[in-house]
Amino acid sequence: MDEHTTLAIWMESGKTLQFIDVTDFNDNATTVEFSYFGQRSQEKRHAIFRKNMIAGYAVTE
Numbered sequence: 001m002d003e004h005t006t007l008a009i010w011m012e013s014g015k016t017l018q019f020i021d022v023t024d025f026n027d028n029a030t031t032v033e034f035s036y037f038g039q040r041s042q043e044k045r046h047a048i049f050r051k052n053m054i055a056g057y058a059v060t061e
Helices: none
Strands: 007-011 016-027 031-038 043-050 054-059
Antiparallel strands (some): 007 054, 031 043
């Protein structure tokens, strides 16, 4: 993944989350884990989502 990779996560609740500059993406057995640049915080962050809480995701190639 390069610095311009984006990620969309669709939550079971119907909410859609968007992330930019995604790196270190890992799709594990029970989690989806990645680093990203927080637009509001202007900081590099790391996130972990439990797979049983998401409906799906899409990553740019």
